[in-house]
Amino acid sequence: MKKWLLVALGAVVAGAGAAAVMAQGSGKLVYNSNGSDPAVRKFDEEQVARFQKAYPGINVTHNTVDHEGFKTAIRTYLASDNPPDVLTWFAGNRMRAFSERGLAADIGDVWQKNGWTKAFPKGMQELSKSNGKFVFVPTNYYWWAVYYRKDIFAKLGLKEAQTWTQFLGLCDSLNKAGITPILTGSKFLWPLGGWFDFLNMRVNGPKFHFDLTDGKIPYTDARVRRVFTYWRQLLDKKCFNDDAASLDWQDAAAVMTAGKGGMYLMGDFIRDQWKDGLEKSQLDFFRFPIIDSKQPVGEEAPTDGYFLPAKAPNLENAKLFLGYIAGKENMEAGVKELGRLAPRSDVDASLYAAKPQIGKAQKTIIDRADAIAQFYDRDTDPEMANIGMKGFQEFMSNPSQLDAILKRLEAARARIFR
């Protein structure tokens, strides 16, 4: 009797075990990631290891590709009949370029099954959809702001600028003190995209900005031209380092860490340029100053996440992987280890409290924003972005060439968005 019971029990346990293994998937999963920066890479490997532990039946192959190289390689992946099952990618135009061609799998069922429609705020959900279908899941985002040396500001008695006038004032004071007011490094062009985005959103409002990046407004429009008159004020006051075109963004940041520069318009990843915890005493940030108080406020918060190629050979495993990656537990780990902002609204708030910069960014930038932009080179067509940013670079060198530059950008826009 007892023996019989034991055997039956054993069978039940074994059956349940088998069922559990079935539910946890089996077979292969290929995950290609662009997380090549050391800190990101470490976290990436850890999250894969945690997934592997939770789903031992799935054999994960994790490939890390250099962040820049990934942008080109991804097209080869998608053109293949045997693409990786999971890919990292960017929300916005860059995601739409794939989803509108039917290259991304519909992952509405993953969203439903994991209850994400309740866990993610509306804006993030909209960002994840294409033609009404979920094709993307965001896993982290960061903010852009005017970063400054708070120790230098304190020594000179300077305060964070709320308005454009105050901002210009900061520029004068820093120049007088012999410190380069604003640093930028434009060798790789993209830091200038941030300048254009913010100025355009502050002068013309985010709606106008999105219409422009969508190719609906000519670059020769008088309103676009007006943006550059503000930029010109900064150039006339010699606010920028004059060697911007020689430097990449890290070179310029090094000038700031060396105490020779005051401010830098950058994403929060600038923090990593400070070593030995010095950023606690030296680095702070404020929202890009308001120029026209009648305009709604747009901010830059590029969002990174994941999608599944439509032809992914192990689609079911990939969906399990997504469920884990964008789950609450994993995102909280990301906040803890990388100081990222998690796009889920149910993330433990005490984690943010441990990173004062996140609290400040939420309070002063993100919660006050009327609209969120992804960044110039993600919001507009890649070729347009490149031509545009080259134009901004030329403008900073030769502001008098503005009309010729805008004409060139307009010719490109008319061709690219025909």
Add this chain to the structure above:
Amino acid sequence: MVQTPIRTVNRQQRAFNQFLAIFSFLAVPLLLYTVWVIYPTFRTLYLSLTDWDGLPGPINFVGLENFQRLITEEPFQKSIVNNILWIIVFITVPTSLGLGLAMVLNTEVKFDRFLKVAYYLPLVLATVVAALVWARGVYSPREGLLNSFLALFMGDAAYKIQWLGDPNLAIWSVIGAAVWRQVGYVMILYLAGLKTVDAEVLEAAKMDGAEGWTLFRYMVFPMLAPVTTIVVVISVIDSLRSFDMVNIMTRGGPFDSSNVLANYMYLSFEDYRMGYAASIAVVLFAISLVFIFFYLREVMRQEEGQ
């Protein structure tokens, strides 16, 4: 009489066997060559007539539109002008410097081995490394070698010189670094050439009273003519191929002022303009072909001569 046809058959048979042997040896390299060189060449030609963006799906045929755009667009014009500047500098400066060095080092100079190695060393260095050393170590405006040196004479104004950031200077700075690399290469080619110059002929010329410049101008240099042809053609091809120096040092910037065709092609690929980039490749290919023709003709003529 009777044997003749048999012999013919034998000969035919032998020729066929020989052909078979040659073919079987060539088959593998030919196959690889077809897959990796011939097919991509024709594929590129085809893509240059499309507006393909690298994504799967139908490829639009646009005829010669890419080429029409190339001619009218500024980045292409700047790139081709820079390629021409590069060629002009390359067939004059490193060529004469390399020849000069070779002439000096071919005579009994102290430490000539060390000097030869020293001049040749830049070429052994990976181009990427050389480019980084020049960009970061020499041209960097704030702490570069060049501006620090100039500051000894000019004072702090020297730190304002943007070797790679000034649109008027950038291409010259990049070419300067490339010349530094090329000199040793040309030197080695000429040193090898000088070894083949017949010493007896030179001896005879000296007996006739030729020396110094006259000896060089009328005896040595003409005898080096085949080497010179090859040096010039190699310089031209290297100029057209120039990519890594530009890409690492300036990425063609600021605003295309130091761009060259190969780098412009690469950046276009990065922007997912596969069709457009392919059309740049075709132009580059066409220009290179002319010089490669001269080069091969010269090499073949020399080989036949031996």
